[in-house]
Amino acid sequence: MHTEAAVTIQASVEQLQTAEKLLLECVTFDIAPGIEPAGKPPVRIFLGSEEAQQLAERVFLYTVHKLRDPARVYRVYLMKNLPGFDRRVWRTGFTHYRFAIPELAGSCGRAIYNDVDQIYLTDPGKLFDQEMGDHGYLAVAANDTSVTLMDCARMLPWWNLGTARQRGKRELVQAPADEPGLWGALDGGWNARDFEYRAGVSGLLHYTTLHLQPWRPTPERYSYRPHLLGELWLRLQREADAEGYQPFTRDCPSQAYVRLMAERRSAACSARAEMTSGTRNFLSGLGIDDGVLLCTLDASSAAAAGCFNPALSEHWPSEPVPALAVRGVLERLSTDDLPWFLDALLALAQRAVHLHVDLRQATAPNDRPLPARLGRPANWWCDRLAAAAERHPSTAWQLDLIEPDGAHRCFRYVSPAPPPRVWVLLGKHEGDNRQLLTLADALGWPYETRQLVFKGGPSVPAPLQGASLIRLDRQRSAPLSAPWPDLVLGAGSRSGPIARWIRRQSGGSTRLVQLGRPRASLDDFDLVVTTPQYRLPARDNVLHNMLPLNRPQTRQTGHALDLWRPQVEALPRPRIALLIGGDSSSSVLGEDTALQIREQAEKLARSRGGSLLISTSPRTRSAAADALLGDSDIPGLRYRWHPDDADNPYPVFLELADELIVTGDSASMIADACADGRPVRYVALPHPKPDRLDVVALLEGLIELRHGKLGQRGTPRQQDVFGRWLDGLIASGLLWPQRDLTRLHEVLRHTGLSQPLDVPTPLTGSTASNDLQRTVSAVRQLFLRGTEIFR
Known part of the structure; x- marks a missing residue:
């Protein structure tokens, strides 16, 4: 051991500052009901996080919830706002917390450290159970501790609260790395950084490029861009939404909530709680004059007439009430508890909720930028209310918001009756x-x-x-x-x-x-x-979205199906549909390219013992169609497009094929092919000679030339001021990028939804994200977010 780098721990284990003593929030996943315990030690995960990462935190916890072994206990400790750290020079608000874990874990057993910008793709218990040998910690590299499995007793001399608070990150990383045998190599699949991800192989995906993170935690610092693997994270978020998953609930709130309720009980407030004129005006406008319940932490009695104080009442009202007025509560809650609390309020009120939030009463960190609830309060609070209102769309709400600078703003949502009037242009x-x-x-x-x-x-x-x-x-x-x-x-x-x-x-x-x-x-x-x-x-x-909003495919009926189905079903399987587009502003399909596509498709069908269903389109050149539809030893059906043909087999081929090949010139055709999870391959067509300069591509190239496209680890380089400047020009409409379907192809390839035809990777198929459902939800959110009322 390097004595100059180590710290002699004189205190007994009982004197260590453990997670429990520091009151870290702990999300516990117990053994599932009716499941025989596996007899394995609990999986302990310490998650580095901060308030701005609430969305990422929820999805990370959901992956543990989804993928865990139900016969085992998992405990996830949320390391946020730990005392005694100076975070002013940290890039994130949790940079040094990982080095305190051996002490927080009581200097015993194992613990995993994770950054919040990660998602598990398999059971984290498999990482926890990795063979460590004589090593004190495992990581993909000695100087990359963003995913670390550690032996807490062995690592305590190097990593503890004292060293984490007092030393720089370089020293904290380098000192144990220099100790022979202390570090052990962790398989790279447990920390797949961005495009190191491999579908079916990686156990964890790490979104290291800050301006590509799909949840966009700090828009005041970065101009965000879509991540090619963002769909994996977004899909998990939608799953969590569909399940109604929240780390904290009314039955199991955060420790911060429990402490707040205890403080308010001991405050013995005797002030009389009354509804404001704003509350009365809003509710009377909806025809609500009676049955209004006031929810406040300032009422002196839980049984006060018309009042409900969560701090004084063990149980929430058991019956719905016509309307709720909420005052002096929301600004005091932690962001961990706001989602379930807002949901509970809207569920309790049959018709309306009036919310008064005075952010002058909220506390802000003095060593980090203002969190969004204070720095961008109107958008942040309306987004949270809209998320709750999506589950309770018939409940009206009004938010009276006093911002930290004292400015008053008012937002209101009332369920439209009749439904909104819509024009389609x-x-x-x-x-x-x-x-x-x-x-x-x-x-x-x-x-x-x-x-x-x-x-x-x-x-x-x-x-x-x-x-x-x-x-x-x-x-x-x-x-x-x-x-x-x-x-x-x-x-x-x-x-x-x-x-x-x-x-x-x-x-x-x-x-x-x-x-x-x-x-x-x-x-x-x-x-x-x-x-x-x-x-x-x-x-x-x-x-x-990943793909255009194509109408979901329905089973075909009519003469076209009657004509083509018997011919298709007589062919050997797998039946491989080859759907051909043609020339466009960004693609060219000539005779040579068409012949190459045909040869590759026939090679695939021949190797599989299958057949080919070939269909051309209005944009297919005559010469290209001739090359594609010529005589072949591969069994199949071949169709040359012509106008006004009611028996066009395209939808029949699409329905009856086992696998599909599409040319990459049409995003809509790709969307048709990827709609239901069958294996899909694409062919990227050559680009025509540009008829005008793509200024955006030129500027992007200059920025990459200045800094390089990739960082030292081979992951995308972090965005600088020039990248933000370019995005600003695009967002303002002063510049616009030319259409580039290679971006779509990259997304398909990285997410495993489709692969190039000339790549011999076996395909198992992958269901596309439901972009249509996601878009419908986003449009409805425009109304659920409310409208600002100027008074």
Whole structure:
């Protein structure tokens, strides 16, 4: 042992500052009911986190909940806001906490350290049970402790609260690394950093590139970009939402909540709690004059008439009440407890909840940037209320918010009755129109379509048009007149100025949802729904889907099915559909490329003993179709597209194929192929010679040239001021990237949803994310977030 690096621990184990003594929150996963205990020691995980990482923290805990061995106990200690640390120079608010774990764990047994920006992909108990031999800690590298399995007794001399508080990170890492035999190599699959991830092999995925983290914890510091593997995290978040999973609940709140309730009980407050005029005005406007229950921590008696004090009452009211008024509570709760508390409030109130939040009473850290609940309070609090309101959409709410600087703001949500009026702005592109109508149908609200026809001549960039009809041919377009809609759905760039004009006519009340790439300021829209090929930055009002909003495939009926099904079913399996697109602004399908695709597809079918179902499309050149559809020794069916053919077999091939191959020029065709989990391969077509300079790609290349694309570990380099500047230009509409389908192909490949045809990787199929359901939820959230009321 290097004596100059070690600390002699004189204190007995009883004097150590353990997690329990420091009151760390602990999320415990007990043995599942009815399961025989495995007889293994509890899995102990110490999670480095901070308030800004609440979303990441919840998803991390959900992965433990989902993947754990039900016959074993798991304890996850949340290391947040630990006393005695100076965090002012840390990149994250938990950088040094890991080095205190041996003492926090009582200098006994094993413990795992995880950063909060990680997700487990398999049972963390398998990591906990790794063979350690004589090593004191295992990590993928001696100087990378972001995932560490440690022997707490052996590591205590190097890592304890004293060293963690007093020494720099370099010394804390290097001293034990220099001790012969102390460090042991951990398999890289337990810390797959970004694109080191391998589907089915990696046990943990680590999102190390801060400006690519899907949950966007600190938008004041980074301009976020979609992560190619972000869908894995987002899918887990949606699973947690669907299950209603929360780490803390009303039956099992945080220790901070328990301590707060105890403090309020001992405060013996005698002040009389009364409802404010704001509460009375809001509720009377809804016709609620009686049966209002006041929830407050300042009532002197739990039984006070019309009052409910959670600190004084062991149980919440057992019966719903017409309305609730909440005052002096929410600003005192920790962010760990707000989700379940808000959900419980909206569940308890039959008709309405009025919430008063005075953030001047909230405490803020003095060594870290302001958390979002204080730094961006309006958006943060409305988002939390919208999440609760999604489960209770019939309950109205009003938030009276006093910000830390004393500014008063008011937000209100009332369930629309009748449902929102929706307009769908249709254009000349069939693919855009199909997506818009698919979304409108999925929302389930009555809607009207407005066909738009635009004038010819030189185009005018959308930012220069403003909110206007200057490019609209009003004689040939559907009329636009009052009553104005509550929601407008549009696509692309041409309909953007029209949608903004409609909102202006409505007095600003119309919400705007734009699909694709608006080529205008993203702030001009309430929601932009986009996909990877458009290369937009991540923003609060930008939803990044993986694939276009194609209507879910339904089983085919009619003459086309009767004609083609017997022929398809007579073919040997696997039946491999080869769906061909063609030329576009970003792709070229020539005769040579078509012949190469055919040879690769035939090689695959021949190796599998299967057959080929080939279908071309309107964009397939005649010469390319000839190359694809020529005589072959591979059994199959071949179809050359021609217009107005009611018996086009494309949907039949799509339904009956066992595997699919698609050309990568059409995002919609890829979405069709990936809809139901069958194995899919794609072929990236050559790019045509560009007819104009892609300024964004040029600037991105210069930034990469200046810094390099990858950091020392081979992961993407962290964003600098130039990257934020470029994203700002794109978000403002001053620059817009050209469509690049290779971005979509990269997402498909990295998430395992599809693979290139020329890569001999076995495919098992993977179900695509439900982008349509996710988009419907995001649109509904626009209304559930409420509207600001100016008084």
